[in-house]
Amino acid sequence: MKKRLLLTGGLGMFGRDAAAIFRESGHEVVPADLPDLDISEKRSVRRWLEDVRPEVVVNAAAYTNVDGAETERDAAFRVNARGAETVAKVCRERGAFLVHLSTDYVFPGEKKEGYLPGDEAGPAISAYGESKLEGERRIAAALPPGRFLICRTQWLYGRNGKNFVDTIARLAAEREFIEIVDDQWGVPTWTKDLAGQLSWLIESGASGFAHAAGGGGPVTWFDFGREIVELLGSKCDVRPMTSEMLERPAKRPRYGWLRNESIPGSLVRHWKESLSTYLEEGKSE
DSSP: OOOEEEEETTTSHHHHHHHHHHHHTTOEEEEEOTTTOOTTOHHHHHHHHHHHOOSEEEEOOOOOOTTGGGTOHHHHHIIIIIIHHHHHHHHHHHTOEEEEEEEGGGSOSBOTTOBOTTSOOOOOSSHHHHHHHHHHHHHHHHSOTTSEEEEEEOSEEOTTSOOHHHHHHHHHHHOSEEEEEOSOEEOOEEHHHHHHHHHHHHHHTOOEEEEOOOBSOOEEHHHHHHHHHHHHTOOOEEEEEOHHHHOOSSOOOTBOOBOOTTSOGGGOOBHHHHHHHHHHHHHTO
16 A cells, blocks of 8 residues: 655665655655754654655654764764654654664674564664664654554665765775675665665555565675675775774674565565665666
8 A cells, every 4th residue: 555655864875765766666755854854853843744744754864873872872862762752752643653764783783693573672782772772662662552663774875875885895996905894794785675675564564673684694794895896896805804903982783684584585685686786876877
């Protein structure tokens, strides 16, 4: 069944691709983003829902600076926790169904076999993860069962924002060798694939928790980066390194692989296939 959607974070890397994919699926989509819509301000959220009257709100607005959240904790929680709660409460007022994008960072990353949607989240190991986990909990407290879908994803890349694929492509063109972390496990996810899976979840009436991500995992960032370099035909040498060597402010889940077994296999493209298509599209632009 086709829906009228309000898409928060509509100008972001995911939002731009999602708006197009949702429309291709037949949905009516109204994107919104800062400065016009601030999800942490109830009056702003309420005004948008009153004007748009959506059946579904897809909340893709988020504070996403993982390392920055360690020193900007209040900013991360304002958007990812309080903002998520605000959207949920206004959805309850207006009778709208909420689809909220979350992340593998809500898990500690200790399960080598990966995480299923029904696995208990927490404890998160970074401020960013804590803020997203708190957002999930506030949504579940604000809305009755069956009126929300929390969809977790990971390792996103897309044409309309800073991402790992474009960074590695640039570095491979500039350097003789690059070092990439080889002890964190997950699965790369193209924004277009995520949008397609999310569209299916909305149309199928899914609620509760779901995982939407690329197929063929788990792999490491090193595996991902080496495939990028190979597909580009670059002679840049890709070398493995440890997370400790990178010395990032925020900890990352070591085994953060999201298993999306609730999505039909026909909708889950292998990450290598999606990456190849993404890079080919880039050549034609």
